[in-house]
Amino acid sequence: DIQMTQSPSTLSASVGDRVTITCRASQSISTWLAWYQQKPGKAPKLLIYKASSLDRGVPSRFSGSGSGTDFTLTISSLQPDDFATYYCQQYNNIGTFGQGTKVEIK
C-alpha cells in the first residue's frame, strides 16, 4: 500500500487564521489526491479531488495544491465551521487515507 503521512496531527488556530495542512505520499501519486473534512459524529465530506479541484458547494477559502509526493490543503481564512478533522486520500492505487489532522480552536 502507498502510505500517506499528514502533518501536523493537531493544529491550534484562531478564526481568521490562514491554515496549511501537509500530506506526503510514500511514492509518487501524480495528482490523484483527495481531501475530506470530518466533524465529530458525522460522515466525512469531500472537499477537493485531483489535488486542487474543489467539489461542488465547497467554499473558495479552501484550496489544494501539489503533485508527485507532496500536497497541501490551505484554508485562507479559518471560519468557525472549519474546526474539524481533515484527511487526505491517495487514489493512484486502490485508496489509502492519511491519519488525519485535527484543527482545533486556539
Next chain:
Amino acid sequence: EVQLVQSGAEVKKPGESLKISCKASGYSFTSYWIGWVRQMPGKGLEWMGIIHPGDSETRYRPSFQGQVTISADKSISTAYLQWSSLKASDNAMYYCARPVMRGDGHYFDYWGQGTLVTVSS
C-alpha cells in the same frame, strides 16, 4: 439529490453474524460502484471494498478479503456489508460511500451517515 441511508446501530456478541445495509437514491444504482469504509474508535479511515451493483463485480482491500462480504440487491438499490462471525476488533463505525473511479483507484463523493457496530460479550 444523491442520498445513502444506512441501517441503525447494532450491538452484537463475539461470534454472532451481522448484515448492515445502505440504501441509495437519487441516481442510477446500477451505473455506479458503491463501497464501505471503516473507522475504528478515535482512528482514521480505511477503505474496505467496493461493489458494482450492475454486474456484482467486487473488489476488497487485501486486509479485509475473507473477513467480510460485500453484496448488493439492485432491485431495491441497497448495498450490504456482512460478517459471519464478529470479533471485538470489529467495533467501529462503518460508512457506505459512492466511489468515483479512476483507473486502479477511487475517491468518495457521497457518504452515508454511518452505522455503529458494537461487539461486546
